[in-house]
Amino acid sequence: MKFINRKFFLSLFLIATVFSFAQKKQKVDGVIAVVGDYIVLDSDLDLEYVQLKANGIDTKDITRCELFGKQLEDKLYAHQAIQDSIVVTDSEVNSYMNEQIDAMVEQIGGMDKVLKYYNKKNEEDFRSYFYDVIKMNKLTSQMQKKIVDDVTITPEEVRSFFKAIPKDEIPTFGAEMEVAQIVIKPIITEEEKKRVVEKLNEIRQEVINGSSFFSKAVLFSEDPGSSSNGGFYKMNRKTQFIKEFKDVAFTLAEGEISQPFETDFGYHIILVEKIKGQEVELRHILISPKVSSQAIKDAKEKIEVIRNKIISKEITFADAAKSSSDEKETRNNGGVLLNPRTMEPRFELTKMDPTLYAQVSELKDGEVTFPLLDEERGGAKFYKIVTVNNRTEEHLAEFSKDYLKIKELALRDKQIQEIAKWSEEKIKETYIKINDEYKGCEFTNNWLKK
Structure with missing residues (x-):
C-alpha cells in the first residue's frame, strides 16, 4: 500500500490523529476482525479516512479494503510485539503523551479549548484515549524495527538489484545540487549583553521579593x-530542548530561580515550580541582546568584502568560509550545508526548503549570491552569501553515479521482503477472524488463510 506513510501514523503530534481516536467510542461499532489479542472496529476505518483527509491526502482512490488491510497489519505487529516481550512502559507513554498534549495546549490555547475541540468531558477522558493511541503506535513501530534491524545489504546485492530493474522502469532521480554558505553575524557589544543580564537579574530579584514570575514572563519574555x-514548559531529559537550557533546568530545586545563562536564543532565567519524578514543570524568561543598526551595516560591509575577494579569485569560497564564516556548523567544511533529510551534502531541488530554493535555483555552478539578510531561530539577523558547488540535472539512475540512492532502494526492497516473509509466518500462527462483510476484499497478505 504505497499511499500509506507509516511515519505519518507514528507522528502523534498531528491533531487529526488524536481527534479521530477521541471520537471513536461515540459510534456504536461492530467488530470486523480479531487479530490475536486485538480487535478492529468498523469505525477504525472511518478514522483512517479522517486522518488522511486532515493531512491533505486525496482518498478517492483509497478503498475501505486497503485501509482494513493496514489495520490488520498494525494489529498483527502490536500483538506479536507483546508475544516477543517488547515492552512499552507506562512512563514512556505518559512522557510522550505529556509532550504532545503540552504542544496541543500551546497550539490551541488552553486545555479547556483542547477538550472542547476534541469533544471530551474532561482531561482524564481525553488522556485515556490518547494513551491507547500512543501505546499501539509504539508497539507497532518497535516490532517493525525489530524485524528489519538486522537486514543488511552487500554491494553485490545492490548491483544485482539494479541489473534486475527493467530498462523502462529504471528510476529517474531529480536535479540535485551541493550548496555552501558563508555567514557573518553582527557583533553584539559587551555593553548590550551586560544590559540584558542586569535586566534579568533585576527581574529575578523582584520575584524573590514577591513579584509574580508569571506576570514578569508575560511582560518581558521574548x-x-x-x-x-507565563513562560511555562513541562519537560524531561528526552524532551527536545537545547542542551544548555536542560542542563540548567535539571540542576535546580523546586522554587529555585537560576542565574541568567546564555543559549543560542539569548539569555534566560528559569524558575522550577514542580519536580515530578523525571519531569520538571518550570517557567522561564528569555531576553535577547539587541543588535544595533551600525552592527548590521558593518556585517554587510564585511561580507561584501569577502564576496569581492571570492569573485576576483583572491580566495576560494571554501577557504573564505573556513577563515571568516561565523557559522560553526559549516565553517570547517568549507561552508557546505547538510541536507537535514538525508544528512548528506546534496539537495534535491523539488524537496528543498522553498526559501533556500529561491536563493539558489537560478545560480550557476561557482556563482555567488549578493549578501542576503536572514534570521536565526531566535530572530537574530545575519548576512550570508551562498554558492552552488555541484549541480546534477534530472537523469535516469546510473549505478556508479547514484550508488548510494540505489543502495537505499535495494535495502528498502530487501526490508519489504523480510517483512512480507515475517507476516506470512505470523499470520499462520496467529488467531485471526475476519467478518463476513470483508471476506471479499483482495488482501496483499493471506489474512483469510486460504
Whole structure:
C-alpha cells in the first residue's frame, strides 16, 4: 500500500490523529476482525479516512479494503510485539503523551479549548484515549524495527538489484545540487549583553521579593512559544530542548530561580515550580541582546568584502568560509550545508526548503549570491552569501553515479521482503477472524488463510 506513510501514523503530534481516536467510542461499532489479542472496529476505518483527509491526502482512490488491510497489519505487529516481550512502559507513554498534549495546549490555547475541540468531558477522558493511541503506535513501530534491524545489504546485492530493474522502469532521480554558505553575524557589544543580564537579574530579584514570575514572563519574555502562558514548559531529559537550557533546568530545586545563562536564543532565567519524578514543570524568561543598526551595516560591509575577494579569485569560497564564516556548523567544511533529510551534502531541488530554493535555483555552478539578510531561530539577523558547488540535472539512475540512492532502494526492497516473509509466518500462527462483510476484499497478505 504505497499511499500509506507509516511515519505519518507514528507522528502523534498531528491533531487529526488524536481527534479521530477521541471520537471513536461515540459510534456504536461492530467488530470486523480479531487479530490475536486485538480487535478492529468498523469505525477504525472511518478514522483512517479522517486522518488522511486532515493531512491533505486525496482518498478517492483509497478503498475501505486497503485501509482494513493496514489495520490488520498494525494489529498483527502490536500483538506479536507483546508475544516477543517488547515492552512499552507506562512512563514512556505518559512522557510522550505529556509532550504532545503540552504542544496541543500551546497550539490551541488552553486545555479547556483542547477538550472542547476534541469533544471530551474532561482531561482524564481525553488522556485515556490518547494513551491507547500512543501505546499501539509504539508497539507497532518497535516490532517493525525489530524485524528489519538486522537486514543488511552487500554491494553485490545492490548491483544485482539494479541489473534486475527493467530498462523502462529504471528510476529517474531529480536535479540535485551541493550548496555552501558563508555567514557573518553582527557583533553584539559587551555593553548590550551586560544590559540584558542586569535586566534579568533585576527581574529575578523582584520575584524573590514577591513579584509574580508569571506576570514578569508575560511582560518581558521574548519567547513567542511561552510568554503568553507565563513562560511555562513541562519537560524531561528526552524532551527536545537545547542542551544548555536542560542542563540548567535539571540542576535546580523546586522554587529555585537560576542565574541568567546564555543559549543560542539569548539569555534566560528559569524558575522550577514542580519536580515530578523525571519531569520538571518550570517557567522561564528569555531576553535577547539587541543588535544595533551600525552592527548590521558593518556585517554587510564585511561580507561584501569577502564576496569581492571570492569573485576576483583572491580566495576560494571554501577557504573564505573556513577563515571568516561565523557559522560553526559549516565553517570547517568549507561552508557546505547538510541536507537535514538525508544528512548528506546534496539537495534535491523539488524537496528543498522553498526559501533556500529561491536563493539558489537560478545560480550557476561557482556563482555567488549578493549578501542576503536572514534570521536565526531566535530572530537574530545575519548576512550570508551562498554558492552552488555541484549541480546534477534530472537523469535516469546510473549505478556508479547514484550508488548510494540505489543502495537505499535495494535495502528498502530487501526490508519489504523480510517483512512480507515475517507476516506470512505470523499470520499462520496467529488467531485471526475476519467478518463476513470483508471476506471479499483482495488482501496483499493471506489474512483469510486460504
